[in-house]
Amino acid sequence: MPMLGGVRPPIASLVVLLLVVAALTVIGLDGIHTGGIPQAVLNGEQRIAADTAQSMRTAIEAEASTVRRTANAYPATSTSTPTTALKALTSARKAALGRVLLDAHTGKLLATGGKTVPLAGVGVARTASGHGEIPPRLVTSGGTRQLLYFAKVTLPAQQDDPDQDQYQAQSGTERQWLLVVSEVLPALTAYGDGRTAEVLDASGTVLATAVHGTASPAAAGSGLSAAAARAAHGSGSDTDASGSMLGAATGSRRTVAGWAQVASATGQGETDDLGLVVLTSRAVPATTTAADYSGFALEAAGALAVVALLLGMALYFSVQQPLLRLYLSAGRLARGATGDGPAASAELSRPVPVHGFGELARIGRALDSLRGQLLGESGPQEFPARRGPGYRALAVAGVVVVACWSMPMIFVLNRADTATAVPAPVLADQQARTEIATNRVRQSLDRSYTDLSEAAASLPGKSRAAQTEVLQKSLADHKQYRSLYLLDRSGTIMLRVGDTPLRTLVHVPHGGGITTVNTSGRIPAIAAYAQVRAGKGKAPAAGVVLFGEIDVKALNSILPRPKLGSVWVTDRDDKVLAASVGYRAFQSLPDSGLTRLARATQGAPGTTGTATSAVHNTSSGPSVDAAAPLAQSGPTARLGWHVVAAEPAAALQIPAVQAEQHTMLAGILGLAVGAACLGWLHVVVIRPLRAVAVLVERLAGGDRRTVLHPVNHDEIGSVTRSLELVRQALAEHDRAARSGHAAGPSRPLRENTLQR
Known part of the structure; x- marks a missing residue:
């Protein structure tokens, strides 16, 4: 008779569900094969290309923002001339190839400097008339591709200029110039021994190339460039698209390539219309010992x-x-x-x-x-x-x-050997990606120091009210700061804008750079500092230093990357200052193996050390870990800080680890079904x-x-x-x-x- 419960449903469910687990065992293990190039290697190259593209995107956006910020800060008057304005606006732009100042309304050339700026095809009036910021453009000059950066300069009306009087009658009491600066592409860096990095335009033409170590000839084939450009073009509206490809084989090695668009990952960005693509490639050894888990899957499923x-x-x-x-x-x-x-x-x-x-x-x-x-x-x-x-x-x-x-x-079958489960290219890719993350952190801290130095240079000779205005504007322009303050020679705060300082170390350092201003507390306090001169042309005033405390959230936000795992920034004592995951300020790294890895990056006295990587066996399985010293030069070189990354091998598509995962999952499912x-x-x-x-x-x-x-x-x-x-x-x-x-x-x- 029909029953809602009873003896039949549990027995029937037991048999049916165990057979389902047997089928899942076959499905889960049958598709895992070792041999050739593991998928984890292809994925790693794709992510390296995406990380490199992100670094280039950040550099372009930072340069565009700097050009605009300089133009906005220019103290224009009604008597400012185009020549003096252009010189003042671009005197600090060492990377500029050429610069021009144009009338934003008529497109008339007002002043030039450096090499000729290729303006063909640039509708000045239409470009300047739009609302919002003007994104950079990629142009060709003398057979080379250059980036044009734009900024609007607003000046008071100039009454003695007849040309401007007519424009003034139409637009009011202000006139506007358009600053155009031409520069080469940001420097491209290849990470990982034997890797080649290229920047391509929309047609697949190579615009810049970087090589780390000795790259294999097969790793720089022109066919990959064209294929990457086609793949990027076919991605459509997916502005942060990326992918991987297999190239030619040379002996026992085969080229693995990754590509990624230099475009905004979220929303409309500065680089979306440039059509740039980053292509990275590297020759890796193909796996010759193939392992097929389909036989084991059939045996295990049959037994169940x-x-x-x-x-x-x-x-x-x-x-x-x-x-x-x-x-x-x-x-x-x-x-x-x-x-x-x-x-x-x-x-x-x-x-x-x-x-x-x-x-x-x-x-x-x-x-x-x-x-x-x-x-x-x-x-x-x-x-x-x-x-x-x-x-x-x-x-x-x-x-x-x-x-x-x-x-x-x-617990027993298909156990992955920690020493051999992770292919060497995967470990090398983790190290390369950690180095890229380290470079992002270094660039962020360097920019913070540069921005603070510019603010410090504008303080001498100003009244207290004028200095407060300068600091408030700098705090508004640079979102990474949480607080700006001046210290006198005794360590007392003379002037402050922003949040209450977190500093607990009362010291007045010499020179400039990056430092920590506390060693305990709930939030690590990282600060940039620069000396403030007593007056124009004079030496720095003893003990008068401008400090800018960096919001640790801004540092945390640049650390996460897909499949890079957990990332930490540590000081010279291996205490955590920032991380992509939850952490407690100044805590030790969560695993002793990570601490040893961070210390292994330290070189001989006086040297910066080198990046290193290893596979550690943790309670949750093998972990692919890497560490790199923060900087080799610049304001952060003396800190002795490190960037450490750890990604569970289970999150990567490594055949041996996948087989272990799927085997364990089948066992857990079978036991759960039987017990339930x-x-x-x-x-x-x-x-x-x-x-x-x-x-x-x-x-x-x-x-x-x-x-x-x-x-x-x-x-x-x-x-x-x-x-x-x-x-x-x-x-x-x-x-x-x-x-x-x-x-x-x-x-x-x-x-x-x-x-x-």
């Missing part, structure tokens, strides 16, 4: 299928069939107890067969005893307290059988059976007062309801016997009694 079928058959013949027979016997006994006449006698005349073992056998023997009592052939019967193993032991045995398949899958289904069987069948067995033995032993309440709407609930009818019949039989009336085996009960 056998386990599932054997368990299903065992439970079917030892639990399901005996319980269904017991359900029929109990119903027959209830009909005999509540009926009358020959039909009832016929129902009671048939002995109750005893099926199975444990609780079902106990209930069967008790039912047969009750049948005899209903017929008047016997009286109450006591049953022994000691009993043999029951169905609980059968459920435990079933879990053990499933565990015999699952435990080796979880057999636990379900215990809850809905075995535990109620144990309770019913106790009650029916009490009833057969003469207990007529305990009412049997059915709990579940299944076979056991039906057996319980039948037993309650038998109890009522026996209780009425006993009352009739005590009152001296002749009683047959039973007599019919009222309908309301039956419904109760």
Whole structure:
């Protein structure tokens, strides 16, 4: 009969789900092959290209922002001339090839400097008339490609210029110039020995090339450049698209290439219309020893299928069939107890067969005893307290059988060897990506120092109010600062704008650079500092230093990159100053292996050290780790800081690690399914059976007062309801016997009694 619960669903679910796990085992392991170039190597090259493209994008956007900021800060007056303005605006631009100043309304050339700026195709009036910032443009001059940076310069009206008077009548009291600066592409850097990095335009033409170490000739094939440009063009609106490709093979090595667009990852960006693509390539050794896990998958799945079928058959013949027979016997006994006449006698005349073992056998023997009592052939019967193993032991045995398949899958089979599981190219890629992350941190800190130095250079000779205005403007223009303040020679803050300083170290350093101004607390305080001169042309005032505390959140935000893992910036004592994951200020690195790796980057005294990488075995499996010194030159070179990155090998598509993961997952799923289904069987069948067995033995032993309440709407609930009818019949039989009336085996009960 149809049941909502009962014995059938757990047993059927156990068999079906174990077969599903067997199928998943085949699916998960069958597609893992080693040989040729692992997917993890291709993915690593793609991410290196994406990281390199991000660095170039950041450099272009920073240069465009600097040009605009310089133009906005220019102290224009009504008497400013184009020549003096152009000189003032670009005197600090050492990288500029050429610069021009144009009338934004007419496009008239007002002043020039350096090499000729290629303005062909640049509609000055249309370019300057747009709202918002003007993005850089890529142009060709003398066979080379250059970037043009634009900035608007707003000046008061100049009354003695007839050309400007007409424009003034149309646009009010202000006039506007357009500054155009031409520069070469930002310097391109290749990371990782033997790697080539190229910048391509939309047609696939190579604009810049960088090589690290000795690159293989096959790693710089022109076919890859054209293929990368086509792939980038085919990416459509996906502005931060990237990908990987396989190049030519040379002997036992094959070229692996990655490409990425130099475009904004989120929203509209400065570089979206440039059409630049970064291509990185490197020759790596192809794996010659192939391993195929499909055979193992079929064997493991077949073993689990056998386990599932054997368990299903065992439970079917030892639990399901005996319980269904017991359900029929109990119903027959209830009909005999509540009926009358020959039909009832016929129902009671048939002995109750005893099926199975444990609780079902106990209930069967008790039912047969009750049948005899209903017929008047016997009286109450006591049953022994000691009993043999029951169905609980059968459920435990079933879990053990499933565990015999699952435990080796979880803990023994297809274990990845930490020393050999991670291919050498993958480890090298992690080191290269850590170096790129280090370069991003260094560039950010260098820019912070440069910006602070510019602010410090504008302070001498100004009043306190003017200095406050300069610092407030600098704080507004440079979002990485949380606080700017001046220290006098005693370390006292003379002037401050922004948040309350976090500094706890009262010191007045000489020169300029980057430092930490606290060694404890909730937030690490990293600051740029620069000396403030007493006046124009004079030496720095002793002890007068401008400090700019850098918001650690700005530093944290540049550390995360896809599949780079957790990244930390540590000081010379290996204490964490910034991280891409949650951390506590000045804590140690989370693993001793990472600390040793960071210390291994330290070179001989007076040297900056070199990047290094290693595979560490952690509690969660192999981890691909790398560390690099923060800087080799510049304001951060003396700090002794490091950048450390750790990515679990499980997150990378490494065949040996994938096989271990999928094997463990199959084992966990198998054990979970077996425990869940057999636990379900215990809850809905075995535990109620144990309770019913106790009650029916009490009833057969003469207990007529305990009412049997059915709990579940299944076979056991039906057996319980039948037993309650038998109890009522026996209780009425006993009352009739005590009152001296002749009683047959039973007599019919009222309908309301039956419904109760």
